[in-house]
Amino acid sequence: MTSPRRAAYALEARKLSRALVSRIATVSTLVLVLVTTAGGYATAQYSAETDMGRQAAALVTAPGWAGYTALATTSVGITSLLAVGIVMAWSVGREFTDSTIVGLFALPAARSTIADAKVCAAAIWALLLAAAESFLVTAAGLALGLPGDGAARSALAVFLVAALLGLSALPVMWIATVGHGYLAGIAATLALVVVTNIAAGFGLGQVIPWAIPVLWAAPGDTIHPALLLAPFTVAIVGALLTRHAWARLELGND
Amino acid sequence: MNDAPAVSARGLIKTFGSTRALDGLDLEVAPGEVHGFLGPNGAGKSTTMRVLLGLLRADGGTVSLLGGDPWHDAVALHRRLAYVPGDVELWPNLTGGEAIDIFARLRGRWDRAHRDDLCERFDLDPTKKARTYSKGNRQKVALISALASDVDLLLLDEPTAGLDPLMEAVFQQAIGEVKAAGRTVLLSSHILAQVEALADRISIVRQGRIVETGSLSELRHMTRTTFVAETDRVPEGLDEIAGVHDLSIEGAAVSFRVDGDRVDEVVRALAPLGVRSLVAHPPTLEQLLMRHYGDSSDDVTGSTDDGTGSTLEQETAR
């Protein structure tokens, strides 16, 4: 990579790692997923007689790792999309809201490169977050007494779901660019989460790319794994739209 | 209205991590006065403003604003004060007029006619949406809403940043009116001409502490007036007058600096010499400040740097 391009990637990575938004999102996602998954499973197992235990048991729809994984991916499904979407919206939107966008013009690195750098930093973070979620959740499962056999499969499933969901939030960066601010991006994130969950509730999950990963991981007659390409495609499209919007960006034209 | 100070701070301390932004700051602003607040970048001016606005809680010392505590009584106090920051953000979809109205309503009574008059004088179209405003126009929105409100105290932090000289003149005129109405103004600004024209008293802050406070004339007594004169007869005996410094005589041209309280004596010594031309400039605010600004980073870096100080003196002596 030429040095201005390398500088752009390094800068976006550093900004994302230092930002309070990403730190809070990381911690809260990990905590929420861990608590709801491991906590829910433990409550179902060991406190089956209590009210909370019965409710938790209702969520664990299959024995062993299958049920645990379903619980984990459901939890991931709600938190990951929201957390990653917010961070992605912030990464782009803040340049407009804080007016730092001026510093990203008149540079040897094209604006499309800056967009790529942002997408890359956000995507890598989403993948790292997915890996961390998967690791913690699986370790907790083992600690709760689930057998060693099946742990790797569960870990992989959780990682895949979390990673796909995180990446599929990328269109939000395009919305934030076009909307010149992070409010637009955050609104888009919320809309995604709401629509996805409602559609899934009505059994329409198969047509919503963002609902597919969680549905795939559910025990029972799951959907065809080829459908997992849908959220992945959405991610690519989001990245390309974002780059395109940044390349055509102008200031003061609103 | 009693004679209690509008703003009173004693020994204010505020630390951010390892930085001591305020280090025992004392400030007193009398009611009805325009008080200039000056200091080098990073000296603690904005931090002080934020403490006064109740946005920050001091770590030590006492502070009172209009007789109340800015932290605990913030809500009540904010109805009686108006703040103009150096960098104004507005709601993009509201018009300028709507933004002004919102700010003004937060403060209770306000005067529509006065607001319209100010809009005209500041050449601001209040019907345009805020997102179309340049930085200067956003600044004007904040200024107009502050000036149009019926408040007791105005806190202004670089209020004319980004305004052209026409607007600077309108601003100074408007502050004069505010003062005539009996309001108090705390003005933090780097535009020395502005502070010189408007302030009754000034306080100079450096490294979190007030290093000098007083009226301009009081402060002038502490520094020197520069004289440049041409005389018929070669000036003699000037060097013997106490309070005359840096005397330089080249033929009939003489220049020197005189302590503020010796000016009269010197003028009387010059008169019998047959003065052909005489230019005297009292210390400008810039010269007064340079004593305090010049050493600031030397203290921190630990080096003495007379070079820069004298360059500045040469610059400001003009």
Next chain:
Amino acid sequence: MTHALEVIDVRRSLRARPVLEGLDLTVDAGTCRALVGLNGAGKTTALRVMLGMLHPDSGSIRIHGQDIGSARGDLWGRVGHLVEMPFSYPELTARENIAAAARLHGASGLMVQESIRDLGDILRMTPWLDIPAARLSLGTRQKVGLAAAFAHRPDLVVLDEPTNGLDPLAVVGLRELITAFTRDGGAALVTSHHFDEVARIADQVDILHRGRVRDSLAPDGPDLERRFFEVVLAADIAEGRP
């Protein structure tokens, strides 16, 4: 001779209102040109067009003889700017901000650290270099933005109201910085509302009024401010405006 910066008959409308109406401007190497005008004259739009942030409706911008629309990215490595907001991400320290800006312009390693040290001295911000920008005052952040414009040793700088928020000593520092910069062959375009500063920094003062440069004045000579208003008034009268 190729001008460092050349603005050729640029026109631009925003929201169906003409903002730039045939703007012509040149800045040569080794000189500092000031652009002054009342609020609303079109300064911000002009700077945005010059730096490629906004496309002109017609006309062109050339930097070192190359049209910015078709030039290679490397051209921008020779340009530094501070327009609207200083380069100053709150989560990064002053030093990190300046280094990032310099590297984005293609500067590397040792040169960057040396530049930061020198600029820190001239602008008197050395004590604040390793503090996160979120904790810096507006004036200090302005210094960071100024350093970010110069750190990669450009040969053209575009500065919008560079003294905004600077204390008088820093203003002198900036003046020294620009003087040294032009002496070494750099070209500077500066906008300002403060005529006394403009008079001390610039070699030539262009007056922008309603989207066009109306006149170009030499800064020395009596009362720049008065001459400015004379030009503006004459322009308004000639166009039959109130």
